[in-house]
Amino acid sequence: MIDNNFLQSLIEKPQKISNLKFEDISKILKEAKDIFKEESLLLEFQFLDNNEEVYVIGDIHGNLHSLLNILEIIKKNKPKITIFLGDIVDRGIRQLECLIIILALKILNPNKVFLLKGNHETLEMNQYYGFFQEFVQKFNDQEKFKDVLDVYYVLPFCAIVNDKILCLHGGIPEDIEILKKLKGLKHENINSVFKSVAEGLYQIIWNDPKDKLMGFAESFRGPEIKFFGEDVFNNFMKSNNLKYLIRAHECFPEGYRWFFNNRLLSIFSSANYRGFTHTSSNPASYAIIRDDKIFPINIKLS
Numbered sequence: 289m290i291d292n293n294f295l296q297s298l299i300e301k302p303q304k305i306s307n308l309k310f311e312d313i314s315k316i317l318k319e320a321k322d323i324f325k326e327e328s329l330l331l332e333f334q335f336l337d338n339n340e341e342v343y344v345i346g347d348i349h350g351n352l353h354s355l356l357n358i359l360e361i362i363k364k365n366k367p368k369i370t371i372f373l374g375d376i377v378d379r380g381i382r383q384l385e386c387l388i389i390i391l392a393l394k395i396l397n398p399n400k401v402f403l404l405k406g407n408h409e410t411l412e413m414n415q416y417y418g419f420f421q422e423f424v425q426k427f428n429d430q431e432k433f434k435d436v437l438d439v440y441y442v443l444p445f446c447a448i449v450n451d452k453i454l455c456l457h458g459g460i461p462e463d464i465e466i467l468k469k470l471k472g473l474k475h476e477n478i479n480s481v482f483k484s485v486a487e488g489l490y491q492i493i494w495n496d497p498k499d500k501l502m503g504f505a506e507s508f509r510g511p512e513i514k515f516f517g518e519d520v521f522n523n524f525m526k527s528n529n530l531k532y533l534i535r536a537h538e539c540f541p542e543g544y545r546w547f548f549n550n551r552l553l554s555i556f557s558s559a560n561y562r563g564f565t566h567t568s569s570n571p572a573s574y575a576i577i578r579d580d581k582i583f584p585i586n587i588k589l590s
């Protein structure tokens with residue numbers, strides 16, 4: 289067990305994280321992994337009290353400044369639970385700090401803080417966009433990155449709040465049955481159904497909504513990744529008896545963006561995002577779930 293005061297000190301003074309030895313980082317990764325692997329791949333939360341709030345946080349991408357601003361808001365407003373939609377690392381300048389802070393929060397509050405898998409919680413993306421190189425350069429050993437991958441490997445893929453609100457990183461997959469297949473399934477049981485869920489899980493972390501599109505369409509992001517239109521979105525939601533979808537994965541200059549008659553909310557929690565071709569001046573955004581409704585918020589950073 290890691291000392292709670294030590295974890296708390298990392299959250300309060302993130303500058304300590306870059307001086308940690310690998311042994312400390314490894315302990316945090318392993319303890320977080322042990323918690324995640326006991327969770328269902330589809331998290332389900334029920335709140336009976338309508339005043340209880342869930343905060344949903346989008347991509348962080350190594351933006352420590354945005355993350356610390358969000359944590360201040362959480363500390364002040366005390367939501368019942370907080371769900372991070374993944375993409376914690378890559379691209380930003382404080383990637384290890386962001387990952388370790390969120391894992392420390394998870395270890396300290398396993399029933400209040402949740403992390404879903406994004407497309408950047410993978411080796412391929414980390415090798416291409418920087419976190420793998422940063423980590424290996426710092427700790428001088430490629431093998432040590434395995435501890436990070438062990439965490440990625442057991443992360444849940446989606447969460448449903450009060451049977452009505454689905455949260456995930458990218459979008460709905462073509463497989464309309466995927467949620468039924470994942471229900472109650474833990475990572476250790478995934479082998480039995482892996483073939484039937486693999487493509488759906490991949491699309492959950494990669495797909496994007498698109499206005500004025502019918503059906504699914506090829507995406508510029510890569511083979512097997514899709515755009516989805518309002519008609520297939522409505523089918524998926526109806527078939528699964530869902531009201532809203534909250535997702536992340538895309539940065540919009542205005543902050544959050546609604547799609548499909550205000551039933552899909554897209555959030556992104558890394559302000560002034562350093563994207564592929566240029567730096568955007570977007571505000572960081574997040575969502576609050578209260579009384580089975582969703583409220584998007586753009587943050588003014590301090």
Ligand SMILES: [Mn+2]
Nearest residue numbers: 375406407537
């Ligand atoms: Mn993403």
